[in-house]
Amino acid sequence: MRYHLHEHPAFPGLLSKEDLFLLVERGSLARGDLCSDTVTGRDHTVGDVIGGMRPPSARSASRLARPAYQEIRADALSDEPETIPDETEESELLDTESYTAAGELILHRSHPSWLGYWKALFLVLLLLIASGMLMKVEPLYAPASALSALVVLIAVWIGRNFRDYYVTEERVELVWGILGRSSKEVRICDIRSIDVYESGLKGLLGLGTVDFSSAANAGIEVQFRDIRRAHAVKELVRQLQRGAAKD
Secondary structure, three states, rough: OEEEEEOOOOOOOOOHHHHHHHHHHOOOOOOEEEEEOOOOEEEEEEHHHHHOOOOOOHHHHHOOOOOOOOOOOOOOOOOOOOOOOOOHHHHHHHOOHEEEEOOOOEEEEOOOOHHHHHHHHHHHHHHHHHHHHHHHHOOOOHHHHHHHHHHHHHHHHHHHHHEEEEEEEEEEEEEEEEOOOEEEEEEEEEEEEEEEEEEEEEEEEEOEEEEEEEEOOOOOOOOEEEOOOOOHHHHHHHHHHHHHHHH
16 A cells, blocks of 8 residues: 555545556546655656556455445446445455555465475384384384374474465565564565575475575575475566566
């Protein structure tokens, strides 16, 4: 949410690109209307902001903050107001998992791949094999071996699912932790280098690591470790940078 419309008191709040696109599609805005980018402080036409955008999904449409008045289409042939969707129907379309708490659209979300923990998974396999062998030799110790395999598997599951990688319209972010959630992020416009590493066995398995760095820090700011389609994530961030540069 970063755009503010000029001379449109009916839409006093901040709007996203998807909101502007939907308002133009519904005829409530013209592409020549002016809006301000609250991040850069610059003015743009609505057409420049939404240029090249693909139509948002039906779920994205529910993000639009609809005013309490009856909205009139600019190109309507009559004075009849446009029907405002029922609030119940709108709430069913709301998809909070596609947006951050700050309202930023999540373009990519992932965890480290299971294959990134191949050593631990190999240990689980060995423990299960040992458990099967102990059932024939010494059944008393077989449950202990199987329980150890389960503990290792649970530890891998926790380590994977409590480490989240996000790419939004504004930033890349790493969030991790169980009892307390920590995070590291860098804004898209501040990223100066993106390094992708795919090597060894993990590279053969299709896993890669993406390192994001900025000019403000000589080291790595955010690292997406052991993810699939690492080069696709890099290209996504580069596209966002090119889009920000055009704005």
